[in-house]
C-alpha cells in the first residue's frame with residue numbers, strides 16, 4: 330500500500346542524489362529520478378525501508394526534450410512578440 | 411515533538427544547587443543511520459541501548475529531549491543545549507552542515523539560558539528565559555521565520571519576536587509554531603510550509619510564508635501548549651481543550667483554522683505523529699486520532715468503541731488506546747508512525763510501525779496494541795522517574811533519580 334500521495338511540487342530536487350525527494354517517516358527520503366518520471370514511473374521509494382509513495386505529476390512535463398521546449402516560457406514570449 | 415517541562419526544570423535547578431542528583435540513564439533504539447541514537451554506530455537498534463555520553467552527562471541532568479527527523483536536541487537543567495544526529499541541513503546548530511555521532515554543545519547559544527527546545531524534520535527551535543526564539547537548519551520553506559528561504563547552521567534569533575516574549579516553539583516537517591506569553595488574542599504564530607493549513611493563518615492555499623503570522627481562532631482562548639509534527643499542528647488551552655489544524659487525521663479534510671477536537675475531553679497533553687495524534691486525558695487515559703492510517707497504529711477491531719465524537723461531524727474519531735493493565739498513563743510520545751507511553755508504575759509501552767526497531771521489542775514487527783519495553787536495568791519505581799521521547803523512526807528513554815522535591 331502506498332504510504333501517501335505526494336504532488337511533485339511538494340518534492341524537493343536533491344542535487345547530490347539527482348532525484349526528487351520527500352521525507353520518509355523512517356528518517357530517510359523517498360526518491361524518484363527525472364529519468365523514472367520520463368518513463369511514467371509514479372512510485373518513489375525509500376532506500377532504507379519498505380515504504381513508497383505515489384507521485385502526482387503531469388507526464389507531459391517530463392515526457393522528453395521536445396515537449397519541454399514547447400513548455401519553455403521564453404519560446405512562448407517569442408511567439409507572442 | 412516538544413514538551414515544556416518548566417516545572418520539572420525549576421525543581422531540578424534547586425536540586426543542582428544542593429549538589430549531585432545521582433546517575434541519570436539514557437537509552438535509545440530504532441533507526442540509527444545518521445547517528446541519531448548516540449551509540450557511536452550508524453545502524454538500527456532493535457533493543458534499548460544504554461548510552462554512555464560523557465559530553466552530555468558532564469553538562470548536568472537532561473530536562474528535556476526533542477527528537478526530529480534524524481537528529482536530537484537535548485536541553486540540560488542549566489539551560490544548555492546539546493545536539494547530535496543528522497546535521498546536513500544545519501539543524502544541529504554547530505556552525506557546519508555535517509552529522510555528529512555524539513552530543514555536542516550548541517556554542518552559539520552559550521550566553522542564553524534556554525528553557526524549551528523542539529526538533530522538526532530538518533530544522534530546530536530554541537526558546538530562552540528572556541523570551542527569545544532561535545531557529546536553525548533547513549529554511550527552504552520559510553520554517554526558520556527570518557523573512558527568507560535560507561538555511562542556517564547556527565541558531566539565529568527570530569527578530570519578529572524581539573519585543574515579544576516567546577514561551578514555546580514547535581517544529582513540524584516544514585513549518586514552525588511559536589507560543590507567546592502574556593499576549594492574549596495574538597498568542598500563537600505559524601511560519602513555513604502552509605499548504606495543508608498547518609499554519610492556521612486563514613489564508614487558504616498559502617504555499618509557504620517566511621515571517622511569523624498569527625494563527626486564527628484563539629482570540630478569547632488562553633493557550634498553554636503547542637505541538638507540531640508532519641503537516642499537523644495542535645494547541646491545548648488552559649481549560650484542557652484540544653485544537654488541531656493542518657492535515658486532516660484519518661482521511662478527513664485539511665483544516666486551515668484550529669478546530670476543537672472533543673469538547674467533553676479534558677486534555678493534559680497532546681503529541682503529534684505524521685498521520686496520528688496521541689492525547690493524554692486528565693485521568694491518565696490515552697486516546698488516539700487517525701490511528702488507522704498505514705494500518706499499523708491500531709486495529710479497529712481490537713480498539714474499544716470511539717469514546718467521543720468530534721465537535722464537528724465528519725471529523726475523525728478519537729479512539730481509546732487499550733489501557734495497559736489498567737494502569738494510569740503519565741506520559742505520551744508520538745513518532746512519525748509509532749507511539750510510546752509511560753505508565754505511573756514506571757513501565758514504557760510502544761506500538762505502531764516497527765520496521766526499524768523503533769518499538770524496542772527486539773524485532774521489526776508492527777504492533778497494534780501497546781507492548782512493554784524492557785530496559786536492561788530495573789529500579790524500584792518509587793526512586794526513579796521515567797520519560798520517553800520519539801523521533802521520526804527512533805525512540806529515547808531517560809530514567810532519572812526521583813527528586814525529593816517531586817512528590
Ligand SMILES: [Zn+2]
Pocket residue numbers: 353354355356357358375376377378379380
Ligand atoms: Zn524509509
